[in-house]
Amino acid sequence: MATLKLPSTIPSPSEDCEQLRKAFAGWGTNEDLIIQILAHRNGDQRKKIRETYHETHGEDLLKDLDSELSSDFQHAVLLWTLEPAERDAYLVNQATKKLTASNWVIMEVACTRSSHQLLSVRQAYHAKYKKSMEEDVAHHTSGDFRKLLVPLVSAFRYEGDEVNMTLAKTEAKTFHEKICDKAYSDDDLIRILTTRSKSQLNATFNHYNNQFGNAITKDLKADPENEYLKLLRSTIKCLTVPEKYYEKVLRLAINKLGTDEKALTRVVVTRAEVDLQRISEEYKRRNSVPLDRAIAGDTSGDYEKMLLALMGHGDAC
Amino acid sequence: MATLKLPSTIPSPSEDCEQLRKAFAGWGTNEDLIIQILAHRNGDQRKKIRETYHETHGEDLLKDLDSELSSDFQHAVLLWTLEPAERDAYLVNQATKKLTASNWVIMEVACTRSSHQLLSVRQAYHAKYKKSMEEDVAHHTSGDFRKLLVPLVSAFRYEGDEVNMTLAKTEAKTFHEKICDKAYSDDDLIRILTTRSKSQLNATFNHYNNQFGNAITKDLKADPENEYLKLLRSTIKCLTVPEKYYEKVLRLAINKLGTDEKALTRVVVTRAEVDLQRISEEYKRRNSVPLDRAIAGDTSGDYEKMLLALMGHGDAC
Numbered sequence: 029m030a031t032l033k034l035p036s037t038i039p040s041p042s043e044d045c046e047q048l049r050k051a052f053a054g055w056g057t058n059e060d061l062i063i064q065i066l067a068h069r070n071g072d073q074r075k076k077i078r079e080t081y082h083e084t085h086g087e088d089l090l091k092d093l094d095s096e097l098s099s100d101f102q103h104a105v106l107l108w109t110l111e112p113a114e115r116d117a118y119l120v121n122q123a124t125k126k127l128t129a130s131n132w133v134i135m136e137v138a139c140t141r142s143s144h145q146l147l148s149v150r151q152a153y154h155a156k157y158k159k160s161m162e163e164d165v166a167h168h169t170s171g172d173f174r175k176l177l178v179p180l181v182s183a184f185r186y187e188g189d190e191v192n193m194t195l196a197k198t199e200a201k202t203f204h205e206k207i208c209d210k211a212y213s214d215d216d217l218i219r220i221l222t223t224r225s226k227s228q229l230n231a232t233f234n235h236y237n238n239q240f241g242n243a244i245t246k247d248l249k250a251d252p253e254n255e256y257l258k259l260l261r262s263t264i265k266c267l268t269v270p271e272k273y274y275e276k277v278l279r280l281a282i283n284k285l286g287t288d289e290k291a292l293t294r295v296v297v298t299r300a301e302v303d304l305q306r307i308s309e310e311y312k313r314r315n316s317v318p319l320d321r322a323i324a325g326d327t328s329g330d331y332e333k334m335l336l337a338l339m340g341h342g343d344a345c
Numbered sequence: 346m347a348t349l350k351l352p353s354t355i356p357s358p359s360e361d362c363e364q365l366r367k368a369f370a371g372w373g374t375n376e377d378l379i380i381q382i383l384a385h386r387n388g389d390q391r392k393k394i395r396e397t398y399h400e401t402h403g404e405d406l407l408k409d410l411d412s413e414l415s416s417d418f419q420h421a422v423l424l425w426t427l428e429p430a431e432r433d434a435y436l437v438n439q440a441t442k443k444l445t446a447s448n449w450v451i452m453e454v455a456c457t458r459s460s461h462q463l464l465s466v467r468q469a470y471h472a473k474y475k476k477s478m479e480e481d482v483a484h485h486t487s488g489d490f491r492k493l494l495v496p497l498v499s500a501f502r503y504e505g506d507e508v509n510m511t512l513a514k515t516e517a518k519t520f521h522e523k524i525c526d527k528a529y530s531d532d533d534l535i536r537i538l539t540t541r542s543k544s545q546l547n548a549t550f551n552h553y554n555n556q557f558g559n560a561i562t563k564d565l566k567a568d569p570e571n572e573y574l575k576l577l578r579s580t581i582k583c584l585t586v587p588e589k590y591y592e593k594v595l596r597l598a599i600n601k602l603g604t605d606e607k608a609l610t611r612v613v614v615t616r617a618e619v620d621l622q623r624i625s626e627e628y629k630r631r632n633s634v635p636l637d638r639a640i641a642g643d644t645s646g647d648y649e650k651m652l653l654a655l656m657g658h659g660d661a662c
Binding site: 143159160167174175178179182184185186219222270278 | 467468471476477479480483484491492495496500501502505507536539540541544570
């Protein structure tokens with residue numbers, strides 16, 4: 029469930045644009061007003077605001093936001109204002125750059141979006157970067173990581189609920205054999221993980237648990253420091269229990285000595301319209317602290333206000 | 346250029362449906378009438394005919410065609426009547442079945458369709474088979490073939506004309522090194538082949554030719570009987586000069602002792618609306634016989650009439 033809170037009556041895009049212009053005008057910026065508007069509009073509404081802004085003022089709202097705001101707050105607002113597919117394309121592109129490289133972000137986008145959303149991300153990637161997403165991912169990764177990530181971002185999984193139980197049993201056995209042999213990047217293991225539907229994989233992992241006595245992610249903990257194994261475990265979590273994966277990302281980001289703002293922003297912004305409510309529940313259960321309180325304790329100023337607004341705090345107007 | 350010939354005025358879908366019903370009615374089927382109609386309608390028009398047929402008669406045109414026609418003629422008409430994406434999904438599905446397995450057909454669909462067409466095929470595959478296409482391809486292939494084919498069918502290549510010449514040089518060198526080492530299924534070689542845009546690959550292979558003195562397909566002929574190498578060469582041809590690839594498929598199908606009707610039908614049906622004209626020119630140049638004459642010499646009856654109609658023979662009405 030989403031946390032995004034919309035006002036009972038939505039102002040027209042031109043009214044919103046006018047207010048945003050007011051927020052930018054004069055000496056100093058009215059950050060509260062920006063939050064009040066943008067943090068309480070859904071994807072379609074933000075898209076219309078950007079279009080209207082461009083038509084009315086001949087300028088790109090993102091550019092104006094970029095010049096008016098700064099640091100973590102700026103990053104959160106810009107990321108939020110982008111359309112989801114465009115935003116994911118941007119996140120993956122950043123994740124393939126040397127200084128901001130992250131196999132995690134690539135895997136996360138590939139595994140937690142629906143098949144059609146992932147396609148839209150790939151289309152947005154073409155439009156923005158004049159290259160294919162898999163091309164950049166393949167070019168910037170290597171070894172086992174590449175072997176896993178390229179098919180993950182190229183997948184177009186079937187999304188029906190149908191489950192083939194015979195197949196689930198066979199493939200649970202395959203997983204078990206490969207894991208016993210420590211063949212973690214085995215072709216078959218990666219093939220199953222990157223092509224089967226999420227429902228089918230869920231059945232396979234359930235069967236694994238029943239048949240072999242441990243959750244598969246537990247059996248994949250043989251070498252806790254192995255980065256590839258970590259990514260493999262997270263992949264399985266993202267495909268089957270994304271809220272648990274995200275809870276952990278948030279926990280690590282917040283508990284870190286010096287908050288990891290990049291990760292915190294990414295999760296709040298990309299999930300606010302999807303399942304942030306569910307992630308919050310998971311967070312509360314695991315940390316005995318409500319997520320909004322944890323975020324408030326670790327952030328400040330406009331950045332804090334923005335994140336909390338996306339979590340449903342404050343009045344939408 | 347397409348060979349499909351449309352009448353100057355297209356009858357309405359309901360007129361076409363009525364004519365088709367007449368062709369099916371009574372004792373014996375009027376095959377000529379079926380050809381006259383269906384072989385002279387484009388994809389959109391055939392789609393409307395199928396829809397109208399279903400609305401008016403409550404039956405599936407394909408099923409009626411299936412019960413009225415037989416053998417190679419039946420196969421050609423059914424394949425032609427399907428929508429292109431649906432047809433390609435069917436071809437790939439057949440190519441993953443034991444008795445009709447064909448790595449060639451899988452590669453052909455993956456490499457000669459546009460990026461968006463290939464996506465549509467993957468969507469049609471979901472709808473028809475309740476699985477993903479890459480899932481079946483991965484499941485039914487193995488070793489080097491799987492390593493090449495799965496990323497090929499999963500690709501969503503950038504389609505712009507932009508070419509990075511520096512990259513083309515680097516990657517031509519990579520190809521040359523791998524080929525010298527006989528590392529034909531090397532990760533980098535497959536990565537480049539399955540992710541770069543067709544324009545970029547074309548530049549890379551041109552540079553290969555200029556720099557190393559041979560066409561890359563020639564250097565890949567080290568072991569002429571190696572099936573994987575054959576597939577690799579065909580992949581390169583499909584990505585850069587599809588008409589030459591198709592010319593060869595037709596040449597082999599026609600020159601075979603006992604024509605290969607499956608291949609012949611597939612090429613004529615899938616290319617009639619695309620580039621069969623260009624393929625015919627290539628065929629004439631290479632075999633000194635016009636393609637239509639070669640087909641007429643090797644086929645007979647309604648099957649012959651159907652293929653020639655798709656090649657633009659006869660009056661469209």
